Amino acid sequence: MRVNTKLVSWDEIVDWSIHLADIIKKDGFKPDLIVAVARGGFVPARLLCDFLGIDNMLSIQSQHWTEAAKMEERAIIKFPYYIDAKNLKILVVDDIVDTGDTLKLAKIYIEENWKPLSVKTAALQWISPVAKFKPDYYYIEVKEWIWFQYPWTRLEDTYQFIKRMMMETFKETGKREWTYEEILRGFHEWYGIDVGEAYYKRAMEILVEKEIVEFDPDRKIYKLRVT
Numbered sequence: 001m002r003v004n005t006k007l008v009s010w011d012e013i014v015d016w017s018i019h020l021a022d023i024i025k026k027d028g029f030k031p032d033l034i035v036a037v038a039r040g041g042f043v044p045a046r047l048l049c050d051f052l053g054i055d056n057m058l059s060i061q062s063q064h065w066t067e068a069a070k071m072e073e074r075a076i077i078k079f080p081y082y083i084d085a086k087n088l089k090i091l092v093v094d095d096i097v098d099t100g101d102t103l104k105l106a107k108i109y110i111e112e113n114w115k116p117l118s119v120k121t122a123a124l125q126w127i128s129p130v131a132k133f134k135p136d137y138y139y140i141e142v143k144e145w146i147w148f149q150y151p152w153t154r155l156e157d158t159y160q161f162i163k164r165m166m167m168e169t170f171k172e173t174g175k176r177e178w179t180y181e182e183i184l185r186g187f188h189e190w191y192g193i194d195v196g197e198a199y200y201k202r203a204m205e206i207l208v209e210k211e212i213v214e215f216d217p218d219r220k221i222y223k224l225r226v227t
């Protein structure tokens, strides 16, 4: 395996969210409003609404990561807006705290602009050795950096992973042409996970659409375009 990756199932997400909800309940924190950090925090936030019995949910979007396992320099709030939150206790939710920039930025943005009663933060996972920010609540402490392949980024991650594999292989060996079977085998070798046929098929369609690879239907070959 070249990239340390863990495939996360929908069932695990539900299980982790239930446990996270229990931790928040035990602490006695009952938020009036849950704010999902888009897009990664959406599913966990919605599940926390269910498990904590919360009706109010909003989202703010922060932008930081451009592609799977690659980092841009800083996080920004993409569509800033104002709500009157002076009587509200807010819980800000994300999927994972990796660098910590996103959740920290969201918390500061909400405190300074919405001026709520209080703001707490929660994430399913916290990568403790790299994060500059520790959420108030988390379920799993990750001790070694891994790319978690969450179910809501499965297609996006799959085509980015394939693109990366093809580009790096080209740089290392000059190989540009791949059969579909070679791509599947390479994917397993590089990432150690299997995302299923539905994803590989669509990932290849996207790479062709984006003109990153071209498909030769006669030879059934995918060829990396190099400029």
Ligand code: ADP
Pocket: 039, 040, 041, 064, 065, 075, 094, 095, 096, 097, 098, 099, 100, 101, 102, 103, 104, 123, 131, 146, 147, 148, 149, 150
């Ligand atoms: P945070 O402020 O929560 O640490 P980051 O700025 O580190 O967030 O990352 C932003 C988003 O990128 C995360 O909410 C998540 O959706 C995605 N992400 C970051 N690191 C990982 C990882 N190791 N595995 C899967 N997704 C990740």
